[in-house]
Amino acid sequence: MKLKNIITLSLMIASMYTFAQDNNGFTRLPNQVQYKIYTPNNGAKIKLNDVITFNFTQKTDKDSVLFSSFTAGRPVTIAVQPSQNITDLMYFFPLLSEKDSALVKIPADSLFADSSMQRPAFFPKGSTLQFVIRIDKVQSMEQAMAAQQRLMDSLKTAEVNTLNKYIADNKLNPTKTASGLMYIITQPSVKSKPVAGDTVLVNYTGRTLEGKVFDSSIESNAKQAGLEQPGRTYEPISLTLGEGQVIKGWEEGLLLLNEGSRSTFLIPSDLAYGPRGAGADIKPFSSLIFDIELVKVKPAKKAQTATPAAKPAATKKPAATKKPAAKKTTTPVKKAPVKK
Template structure:
């Protein structure tokens, strides 16, 4: 009994120390102190929040800072899955609140001590200093991303003084920089295309041209790639050979063999809200393309026509199976 009383007193003194420092404890064991208590609606489940944060050790060594990176954190509020996701704490806050959060590293590295770095000794904390900048519904967040995409694309066009752009009903913008009098591809045609793709930040993310890959530094990311025109099958569905984003599928049908063009492809015709392999959600993409060759599918071979019967010729006899009755 004396042992249990001793443990209880130790815990009580420990909690008292936290309370004295203004720290509170979440059910999962994170410690926190809210420095400001702004009036306003609390953050709700499903909301998207934008926030600045600094990660530090107990010795005030900075591990990461969004102020330095220039990219505030974003998170969708959902039920907490682990101690470090901070989802127990965010719903206690409102916009402009700032706070300190201490995550015990003993909990973070429980069961895999071999992963504990030397700057997180036993009994230490991972410390977050956080300021909530924005709280939005998912709908408002998506609308902001769409507006930012439009502004980014417009700025790219203006900064590069791109003229002569035409816009299709779907929203694809294009300008043909080298005309061709040859026929345009149609459904099921295979088009061989050389291309370079970049974002509105002017960074090249992909190309089929070796000299461009080397000049822009992405050749290292594409080691082992064979630089040659890629094969696009007009109308191919996702998952099929030769399938491409819908902006390409539409735009290539405007170009004859030997044509060159620039496509400004909105995310709705590219990778949409999910993005793709380094391409951020809601990204307008810029492509310089050349149609190298158009290959039409081979027509199926026709069966040889049957020779016409000569006048007066008898029809061949039709042999029927004869069944003999047994007596």
């Protein structure tokens, strides 16, 4: 952290403590934000670059709840940085310790100082936006990164164990590639295989290891699974291999299939949607199953190479002749331009 930022933050915090409490026990900060710490603790105060996990309720001063992470079950984890605006609370966190609870009141007038912003009726002049905050955990950046890595490692281990159990329970014998992709040919074909740059038509149904169908290009499969895909045209999808249009497991697996063949792909998360997941059905670190039919391969058009023109045969230089005398009546004729 730059020395300038440290000095600025220190002066800001020091100035905060110079404000006396009002009759209701609230302290007012220089930016007119008021706060009250309900459960002060004696632990170390939060510092810049600390990673904090906290829950909060956001409400009006009439106790109308706008959002609550307590109810949603999703605490917030962020790194403390210099404040950018009055609602980010970064100027307030350094007053707290782990396990502290507090009430913060932000003047609504400061939120709508820009006249172009539309002001909701529930924030009249003189009202406040309030945050009820509980600091659940404080970590240094190094501690937070180490904890995140341990969590990812444990989730990846759990994924591998779950996939292996699925294979064992279903008595499967897939072929495994160096990348970790596993596949089973369910309908072989002797037709040609695609190569990068080819366009392929593919029918598919995708499902989780728990059996949840999340996507299908086949109408009967989608209806059987109760999958709602409004406006979906049920037909093979078209994609060009090697252009990153699909997940890595598909890119690799489709190159292994012959036109007209069918296969089941078992795709680990690092060849699919990884630690982020996708949508409500594909959770982070989820291995996926795809039933694939390679309907058609359309080879890429190869650019034609131009054939160089043959060089003209060498001719002897004509012998020098006497230049005829020019006739006065002769009109000079322009030669046609020679294309170079």
